[in-house]
Amino acid sequence: MKSVVAVVQRDDADGLLDALRQNNFQATMTSSTGGFLREGNATIFIGIEDERVDQVLAVIKENCTTRTQFVNPMPPVMEPGELYLAQPVEVQVGGATVFVLAVERFEKF
Amino acid sequence: MKSVVAVVQRDDADGLLDALRQNNFQATMTSSTGGFLREGNATIFIGIEDERVDQVLAVIKENCTTRTQFVNPMPPVMEPGELYLAQPVEVQVGGATVFVLAVERFEKF
Amino acid sequence: MKSVVAVVQRDDADGLLDALRQNNFQATMTSSTGGFLREGNATIFIGIEDERVDQVLAVIKENCTTRTQFVNPMPPVMEPGELYLAQPVEVQVGGATVFVLAVERFEKF
Numbered sequence: 001m002k003s004v005v006a007v008v009q010r011d012d013a014d015g016l017l018d019a020l021r022q023n024n025f026q027a028t029m030t031s032s033t034g035g036f037l038r039e040g041n042a043t044i045f046i047g048i049e050d051e052r053v054d055q056v057l058a059v060i061k062e063n064c065t066t067r068t069q070f071v072n073p074m075p076p077v078m079e080p081g082e083l084y085l086a087q088p089v090e091v092q093v094g095g096a097t098v099f100v101l102a103v104e105r106f107e108k109f
Numbered sequence: 110m111k112s113v114v115a116v117v118q119r120d121d122a123d124g125l126l127d128a129l130r131q132n133n134f135q136a137t138m139t140s141s142t143g144g145f146l147r148e149g150n151a152t153i154f155i156g157i158e159d160e161r162v163d164q165v166l167a168v169i170k171e172n173c174t175t176r177t178q179f180v181n182p183m184p185p186v187m188e189p190g191e192l193y194l195a196q197p198v199e200v201q202v203g204g205a206t207v208f209v210l211a212v213e214r215f216e217k218f
Numbered sequence: 219m220k221s222v223v224a225v226v227q228r229d230d231a232d233g234l235l236d237a238l239r240q241n242n243f244q245a246t247m248t249s250s251t252g253g254f255l256r257e258g259n260a261t262i263f264i265g266i267e268d269e270r271v272d273q274v275l276a277v278i279k280e281n282c283t284t285r286t287q288f289v290n291p292m293p294p295v296m297e298p299g300e301l302y303l304a305q306p307v308e309v310q311v312g313g314a315t316v317f318v319l320a321v322e323r324f325e326k327f
């Protein structure tokens with residue numbers, strides 16, 4: 001048994017849950033926040049048998065897309081009267097960041 | 110050290126946390142959402158010594174109950190003018206889905 | 219690859235995310251609740267290469283502080299007419315409770 005933990009963008013979360021359901025994967029989602037952009041994203045975990053890991057990774061890959069975000073960089077420390085025009089910086093946010101962990105024991109009550 | 114991760118129904122979460130506290134287990138809870146019903150549930154994780162795993166599973170089992178939910182199935186694609194009467198479908202939602210993971214290192218600061 | 223999961227106090231969460239970013243650690247945060255005090259705290263997980271575990275633990279230790287909370291204990295069961303004056307009880311809440319888990323596989327899509 002493995003636990004597959006995927007951090008995905010909020011815009012992809014519902015579509016991914018639909019695709020997981022259609023492929024007979026059970027999943028649980030929690031709301032989360034990215035450490036860098038401090039924007040809301042989603043963390044989805046899926047408990048599955050060992051031999052289905054490749055299949056679930058393919059479903060995640062197909063349903064999550066890389067996007068470009070424009071971020072205003074932190075302004076540098078300024079002298080009074082100095083003018084600073086923030087040039088938004090382009091940041092690529094990946095479709096999914098995925099961790100596969102071993103599950104020692106699985107129970108349903 | 111093990112990390113016991115239990116997905117439980119929202120209605121059982123407070124009772125389970127009380128029972129864990131009475132049995133001297135420390136725990137942390139996050140709000141979560143089920144992939145199938147898309148309803149709110151709760152994910153509780155408990156870091157414990159290896160020899161207490163059976164005891165904590167017994168506490169979880171005693172405090173979480175299976176319930177029946179009635180769900181309106183997704184309507185099929187319809188022709189204009191066709192009438193569709195949704196027959197609610199009965200879905201059993203288990204008391205707890207539990208994963209036990211190995212913890213390599215534990216620190217408190 | 220390891221997954222470092224740290225339960226920290228809400229007051230330390232933003233400062234810790236800043237420090238992780240400055241030290242080039244990527245992280246994801248979810249809101250959580252302590253099982254004992256039932257107060258909001260934060261659970262932050264960080265996927266890192268094996269050889270950086272000590273460094274990230276040092277960053278967590280430096281940015282999380284132990285605090286004292288005053289909690290009103292649960293009143294005992296009382297006879298009618300008996301007077302009960304709750305003496306608030308002092309509880310120490312640690313800076314961080316940290317679990318290190320092994321990651322079998324890591325993917326970015």
Ligand SMILES: Nc1ncnc2c1ncn2[C@@H]1O[C@@H]2COP(=O)(O)O[C@H]3[C@@H](O)[C@H](n4cnc5c(N)ncnc54)O[C@@H]3COP(=O)(O)O[C@H]2[C@H]1O
Nearest residue numbers: 007034035036037038092093094097244245246263264265
């Ligand atoms: N120090 C830095 N300098 C420049 N650019 C930086 C950076 N740190 C992050 N970024 C960029 O910002 C994007 C969003 O990161 P964020 O931390 O908000 O949101 C992250 C975070 O929530 C999670 N994540 C990624 N790697 C992680 C890891 N090793 N551990 C825990 N969570 C991770 O996945 C989300 C998407 O990550 P992804 O790598 O695709 O996309 C990242 C990355 O392209």
Ligand SMILES: Nc1ncnc2c1ncn2[C@@H]1O[C@@H]2COP(=O)(O)O[C@H]3[C@@H](O)[C@H](n4cnc5c(N)ncnc54)O[C@@H]3COP(=O)(O)O[C@H]2[C@H]1O
Nearest residue numbers: 026027028045046047116143144145146147201202203206
């Ligand atoms: N494709 C399908 N066809 C028909 N019925 C289906 C189905 N998928 C789920 N169900 C039913 O719906 C109940 C609620 O599932 P949900 O995904 O909302 O809520 C789930 C989910 O949040 C979590 N969960 C269960 N198994 C999991 C797994 N392998 N990985 C991650 N989370 C899991 O535990 C909650 C309760 O699960 P439980 O199995 O007791 O109860 C499930 C199951 O009886």
Ligand SMILES: Nc1ncnc2c1ncn2[C@@H]1O[C@@H]2COP(=O)(O)O[C@H]3[C@@H](O)[C@H](n4cnc5c(N)ncnc54)O[C@@H]3COP(=O)(O)O[C@H]2[C@H]1O
Nearest residue numbers: 135136137154155156225252253254255256310311312315
């Ligand atoms: N039965 C009991 N009797 C007397 N005092 C008790 C107690 N249970 C907890 N405490 C005290 O209350 C503080 C807050 O616990 P809480 O469960 O709200 O919040 C906890 C919980 O969310 C998490 N945590 C700690 N140990 C954990 C574990 N083994 N598994 C999962 N989460 C844990 O870290 C937070 C801070 O824990 P920390 O140990 O520093 O601080 C704890 C501890 O000093």
